[in-house]
Amino acid sequence: MSSESVIPGLKELIGSDNVITDPEELYTYSFTAYAVVREEPMAIVKVKSTEEVSKVLKFAYEHGIPVVPRGSGTSVIGSSTPSKGSIVIDLRPMRGIKVDVANGVVEAEAGAYVDEVDKECRKYGFMFPVDPASAESATVGGALAMDAGGMRGARYGTMRHVTLGIEVVLPDGQVLALGAPVYKQATGYDLMHLFIGSEGTLGIITRGWFKIVPAPKSVGRVVAYFDNVEDAARGVYELRRRGFTPLILEFMDDIVVKLANKIKGLNFPEKNMVIVDIDAPKDVLNNLLNEVAGVLKASGAADVKFTTDPDEMAKLYAVRKQAYPTFAAAFPFSFMGDLSVPLSALPVIVKKIREVSAKYDVTIGLIGHAGDGNLHPLVGLQSKDEWWTKARPALIEIEGTSIELGGSISGEHGVGIERKDLLLKELKAKNAERVLEIMKGIKKLIDPKGIMNPGKIFD
Ligand SMILES: Cc1cc2nc3c(=O)[nH]c(=O)nc-3n(C[C@H](O)[C@H](O)[C@H](O)COP(=O)(O)OP(=O)(O)OC[C@H]3O[C@@H](n4cnc5c(N)ncnc54)[C@H](O)[C@@H]3O)c2cc1C
Known part of the structure; x- marks a missing residue:
């Protein structure tokens, strides 16, 4: 028309x-x-x-x-x-947020920024469990539609793990409430979770009800520096294997640190880094931080620091915060990949990424919420043409390895336009191509005219 x-x-x-x-x-x-x-x-x-x-x-x-x-x-x-x-x-004009402390729930409209929801919860001593690195811009609707995760993923999972109910508008304009603001509901097929992660292809989410969790009262940060990237990945795995479920467990390689020092004027040791936040009552916090430091040292860390001072903690995190902006500033064209592997496979995948980077002669730095097996290869290119000749083939090889390792082509960024072929590859590897047919059938049932976000997830 x-x-x-x-x-x-x-x-x-x-x-x-x-x-x-x-x-x-x-x-x-x-x-x-x-x-x-x-x-x-x-x-x-x-x-x-x-x-x-x-x-x-x-x-x-x-x-x-x-x-x-x-x-x-x-x-x-x-x-x-x-x-x-x-x-x-x-949807950004729809920004209402209501915290219901008595019931442990926050209600937020789709256009509210995730960070705003978190700030509102903190006024009452609680917090919003999911914290994407983009929380200051990502909206609740966008986070739901992408099933976003974030720094606290190892502890609280992604949006689908904290959502109790949503209000959606179907393509024909009908409004439906799916789920409810209660902690338990067992009422047949779970249509709410079908919409979470559907990337806007089934309807529009207009509000959601979410679990809130108490904001930690005392937190300490451990930062470990490794000469060897595989040892850093092993350190993450060793912590999780010993039962630690830190508030955050982030990973960053020396390529990103070196660039951030240069581009953002920072002064960090140019090594592979693991950043761990532990929350615990004050009287046991230092013991736990010592234990975490010990595990990371035993995994090969050359140096480990920890602190409970909020200013010091913020300083130690500065380089992680600057990782994505650094790549965006350092290269004319950059791309953030996404993959998810079993925790035990973290050392294998980081080694593979280094090999692929050398094979295609392309800069690939690594960041990630590694505590839940989720890594983001950051690809830096001199021109957009290199995307097709170097970066995409390199990423396809990396994602292929994450599938072989029993993982997935995406931990939190979804399929969109970019990963339609990779989704098919993953389903084939699992002998589950029928899943795509089922997805298409669901799409046809809910959106028979195919008006919702065409060309995303599948054609
Ligand atoms: C620097 C940077 C860091 C990032 N860090 C993370 C991270 O840590 N974790 C993570 O998971 N992601 C991360 N992302 C990716 C992105 O920020 C998230 O996917 C985020 O949730 C998208 O929110 P948005 O409001 O920008 O959505 P948009 O990009 O506007 O939309 C995303 C998708 O959701 C659909 N959509 C949007 N609103 C609605 C709605 N109300 N109803 C139905 N569909 C809707 C859109 O059609 C689209 O398919 C990062 C991105 C950047 C650039």
Whole structure:
């Protein structure tokens, strides 16, 4: 349908101010954190309520117009990249947050930033369990649609592990509540979890109810520096094998540290790093930090430091915080990969990544929430052309190895546009290609006209 016939209808539905067709804005929305593909939408619609989402979807469904739900566009694999001729529905005006301490629940609208939800919970001595590195920009709706994880993944899992209920609008505009703000519910097929991680291909999530957890009162940070990258990975595994479930257990290799020192003016030992946060009552905290330091030393750390001083802790974390911005600043084109392996396979996969980096002559640094087996290869390129000749083949080989090791092509970033072929590869390796047919069947049942975020997860 042409924009001349769609735009007046949309404006009539939710007001002219909320329907944006200004070319500069359309250009801005064509960008996401995935730089490989870019497409301008037909229009951007800003929604303030579930009712407005419902009206817009009903209209789009009746006219067969593609719809791309959008939070902040921080998906690194193209999930929020507009489709040709689509309406982008921007949910960020929907920002309500309500903490219900008595029931251990927070309710948040889809456009609230994850970090805002966490800050609101902390006013009551609680916190939001999931903390993606992008929490200041990632929205609740985006995090749900991607099943986002983060630093505290080894302890609390991903969005699907903390979500109790969601409100969704189906492609035809019907509003459904799935799950409920209670800690237990056993009522047949679990449709809520079907929508979590569905990357906007089944409907629009307008709000969610989540478990909250007490904010830790005393925390200490251990930082270990390793000469050998495999030893650092082994250190992570050794901690988990001994039953430690730290608040965070992050990994970063010497390639990232060296670059961050150079680009961001930091002064860290140029070695592979493991960062561990332990929360415990004050009287046992130091003993635990000592134990963690001992395990990391025994795994080959050249130097280990720990502190409970908040300023010192922040200083020790600065290099991890700068990892992604460093790559973005150091190279004309960069890409963040994602993989998940069993914890025991961490040393094997980091070795493989070094080999692949040499084979394709491409810079690959490594960061990751390694405590849950999740790593992000950071690829730095001199030009976008190198994406096709070097980076993508290198990443395909790395992801192939994570499948062989019993892992997955994605721990938290999803499939989007970028990983459709890799999803198929993973399913084939598991002898589970039928899964894709089942997914397509579900899509057809819920979205028979195929208007929701076309071209993502599968064609
Ligand atoms: C520097 C950096 C660090 C990152 N760190 C992490 C990390 O630690 N952990 C992690 O998991 N991810 C991380 N990411 C990836 C990304 O930030 C997350 O996937 C995030 O949850 C996306 O949120 P968003 O609001 O930007 O969603 P968008 O990118 O706008 O959308 C993502 C997907 O969700 C859909 N969507 C958005 N809102 C809705 C809705 N209300 N209903 C239905 N579908 C919707 C979109 O259509 C799209 O498919 C990182 C990205 C960057 C750039």
